[in-house]
Amino acid sequence: MVSLVLLTVVVVAGAVTAADRPLPTAMAGWVAGLHRYLTLGVLGLLTIHIGAAVIDTYVDLAWSAVIVPFTGGYRPAGVGWGAVAIDALGLVALTSWLRPRLSRRGWHAMHWLAYVVAVAAVVHAVTMASADKPVFLVITLGCGAVMGLSTVWRVCSTSPDRRRRARVAAGEWT
Numbered sequence: 001m002v003s004l005v006l007l008t009v010v011v012v013a014g015a016v017t018a019a020d021r022p023l024p025t026a027m028a029g030w031v032a033g034l035h036r037y038l039t040l041g042v043l044g045l046l047t048i049h050i051g052a053a054v055i056d057t058y059v060d061l062a063w064s065a066v067i068v069p070f071t072g073g074y075r076p077a078g079v080g081w082g083a084v085a086i087d088a089l090g091l092v093a094l095t096s097w098l099r100p101r102l103s104r105r106g107w108h109a110m111h112w113l114a115y116v117v118a119v120a121a122v123v124h125a126v127t128m129a130s131a132d133k134p135v136f137l138v139i140t141l142g143c144g145a146v147m148g149l150s151t152v153w154r155v156c157s158t159s160p161d162r163r164r165r166a167r168v169a170a171g172e173w174t
Contacts, residue, residue: 001139003045004125008143010038011118015154017168018111032168043093046086078127085120088113104169118147 013035017028054061061079065072067087070080095102095110102110122144129136 001125001129001136003042003049004121004140004143006038006042006045007118007121008146010035010042011114011147012150013038014111014114015150019154019157028168039093039096043089046089050086075128078124081120081127082124085117085124088116088120092117115147115151118144118151122147 013031017032017035050066053059054063054066059074061072061074065074065076065079066083069083069087070076072079072083092111092113095107099107122140125140125143126137129140
């Protein structure tokens with residue numbers, strides 16, 4: 001649940017950073033920094049989550065099921081959606097790391113996979129942890145709604161502010 005809540009903050013911060021609606025420069029830098037650093041936190045928590053799930057002997061979960069969607073023996077649908085989220089997140093993280101070597105258009109196209117991560121993570125949470133725990137279900141659906149609304153807001157933003165976005169992309173936000 002902590003990973004999902006952090007992912008929600010990352011998606012919202014990314015939508016705010018990427019949207020064409022202008023923010024004050026200091027605020028834009030703060031939001032971009034929050035997006036970057038919380039993404040590292042999400043990656044760290046997910047590494048612990050996945051490692052614990054594979055190492056734990058309560059269920060039989062192979063490393064391959066973490067990477068290849070819908071191939072696991074334990075709850076294949078739920079684990080499979082988690083694998084989809086991890087695979088897409090890995091591509092987003094890799095292309096973000098390689099961003100200086102990629103075209104803006106190529107990086108941007110790959111970064112849209114972040115929304116696939118959001119959907120797959122919510123489906124994973126609903127099918128795995130939230131199905132029999134009402135509090136977790138409320139948190140999961142709330143996170144899904146917030147990520148969905150921020151995605152709609154990001155897609156519908158139409159006021160260009162290319163100079164601010166260029167400064168944020170160049171790392172001049174610090």
